[in-house]
Amino acid sequence: MASRKKILLKVIILGDSGVGKTSLMNQFVNKKFSNQYKATIGADFLTKEVMVDDRLVTMQIWDTAGQERFQSLGVAFYRGADCCVLCYDVTSPNSFKSLDSWRDEFLIQASPRDPDHFPFVVLGNKIDLENRAVSTKRAQQWCHSKNEVPYFETSAKEAINVELAFQTIARNALAQESEVDIGHEFPDQIKLSNDNKAKQDACSC
């Protein structure tokens, strides 16, 4: 078990445009919220280190970069995800209805080894708004029907439940990570970087 290895968890956030995916990320990582809606720009992925049961893990949270607007997320986006966060807007019944298709899309594209137990987390965002249209009960039922997916009601604007939700995301992703260590028999994949840590010791003579 490669427990000494630096742990990096890839978390992807899915959901209809405008449900607050970028805001949730930004609230969790930067503790910031912007009221101006901009179809996701510049938002790529954010990283944050969190402690999960005494283990330091780095969460890398990937935004859709707006490619979800016309259902054009490529398979590359889904590669290697350790957890999938499904978001909807509690004031938008349509965004709730879309959860099914986002979940299916994830399962098809990412094709996790054990689809029944892959860690999803559902976030019902914008509970600070008054015109709520999807009841907690309805959302909970849906989560129950999908093999007890954890459910949180959040407000990225008022920082309600965001921290808690991402803690759960990290924990469940970590559990997933240690269970499926398929890659361990092969050398790790290479990330190209302009790294200055040259292997000076390669030459022993």
Added chain:
Amino acid sequence: MEVELPTEYDVIVVGTGFVECIVAAASARVGKKVLHIDKNDYYGGQWASFSLQGMEEWIEASEQQEKANETVHDVAKGERTLLTCNPMRAHTNIKRTWHIKKESEMAPAGKTSLSELRSQDETGGVSAEGSTKEPVADNDVSVDAKIPSRQESETTSTCIDLLSEMKSQDEKGDIPSGEDTKEPVPVNDESVEATVPPSEPTDKACTKEMEEVESHTEAVEVVESNAMGSIKEENSNNVPTDESKEIRCWSQESLLKQSRRFNLDLAPKLLFSRGPLVELLISSNVARYAEFKCITRVLTWVASGEDIGELVVVPCSRSDVFTTSNVSLVEKRLLMKLLEFCHNFDQHLEELEEYDNKTFIEFLKARKQTPNLIHFVTESIAMVDGNVSCKEGLEKTKLFLTSLGRYGTTPFLFSMYGCGELPQAFCRLCAVFEGTYVLRRSVSSIVLNADNACSGIISEGVCFKCSHLVMDTMYAPHQYIPVSNASTSKSISRGIFIIDRSILPNKTEQLTLLRVPVQGRNLKPVTVIEVGIGAGICPKDLYCVHMTCEGSDAEEDLRVVAERLFAVEETSVGPRVLWSLYFNQLDLSNTDTMEGVPENIHLCSGPDASLDYDTAISQAHSLFTRMFPEEQFLPRAPDPEEIVFDNAGAEPKEGDNFGSEECPKQNEERGSVDNANTTHNEEAESANYSDKEDTKNTNSGTQRNVSESEDITTTNEFNDTVAS
């Protein structure tokens, strides 16, 4: 919430091939408004990677001749439209063959002769020629345990039926997974090992097999026999000829069940570790969207005698040269000296004067290289015909050597999950910089104004305006790229094979590059790439072999190499082909795509036959420069940590400091990242950007801070690893 698609853009890009994606990313990166559109539901066009099922669908789509969309769209006065073409015209001679049976055709529980299982050629193709003809010697191998337990389901469906069945499964979210133990996959992971009781866990059987191979490999190394023993001989000598233990009884269904574990490339290519693509990925920061694996060995085929050759590992690095059993001690010294010289040949130009008009081979001979070594150097390191000029040979050799040791022991990288990931990486950058992505949307025609300049496109009845149109040549109206013209131009022959073991088994999984030279009956140099689960290309225990050469008849061009590499007869040892696909791909990389084409239409060619991406990179670069001569090509994108979001409602700040300084170290040689343990390196990269002006903050409402630049050490890996 359904969003309306805006209708005015600076750049519209049609097709998501590699060149188009780079141009799209580069345009968005400098603040242009980009619409990127593709009629397919996948990225990559001619550069795509597919699941097995996806590939089957691609084959099916290529057979359907699309009716031209004749609906005339009203355009403004003085404007006219030209119909676009179906990009599938790039591919011809498509021939897919299943060499294994459907479950319904497999014999029910009982004795099944191996030959029946081995090959079943639906289309009557010749790729597994002769494979069923011979009676099998060991046909008493019982396959009882492996016969599908769901015979009763009467799978009489055709392959297509099966596909749709799987598709509907997919839609229900019921993902077929080969690893799912509950599944009644016939022989999914079971090893038909005669010597191991059927209940023996697979893994153990596998390990056992591995160990055998391992010890056998070591044995060969220790003996250091007079050069390369044929792998086939080795097998017959050292490994029990009990070939049956390696036979897993795959059915078409069991392969398709694992469809998504396959990532099969239409255009497989490698990256030189110090080639232009790697440098571009790093300098633009697109590298963060992609992962790579090192090619772990370079093989060559050394002919001995008539037509039978043998596969041997080419010693690349210093340690390879030391440990190889394929060259003698004397040769090792010679080779080492030669490689050292080649690596620094430009410092010894005076020594080379006498070879000015001589060939590379003449130079090698003068350096007292043995025929064995000359073969290695020309075929596998320089990868040239020996008759090229001395200078070209040296340059190619140097390219190979300088790329060594940066990431691994060979100079090459392969994109994880297939080469189709790379176009998507550039698309991601484009999207992050506000590019709009729309798949599954066809473009029926382009609109030309009275001055014969392109003013936009028509897609599903809507007109989209643009200043520049970037387009895959295959989409382009036939007035620009006539099919007849295309048919006379160059073509690439491709072969994809799913096989049940490596072409040269090793104790650990290898990623292999093999160049088969022109020799004997093989008339064209063929590039062979073998990848497996390690690169995310195949399910466990299977390998994918890609063959590429220039030519116009894929099956014929690749026949000899396929026959040599794969077991074509029942009795022969070697990988069995389970599935194969041949096709030809038009190569317009050298075609003039500007003549007669309006100045603001920029056509991108598909892949060429070469091993690397150099042509695509330089084409993308020159197209971009033609469009925006004042702009920088893919300056470094900021790291996410550098983007600090403002407080609520803040207005975008003008003149943020991102990229405002010139970095003098831009072209300095970069330090090496030698190994795999740097996978998740999150440390700030040295900031090598040189934006002349900030081009990207007008709209973003974000403020970007730049991390401190780090010093870069200059190293010379080759000297580290090879020279002393």
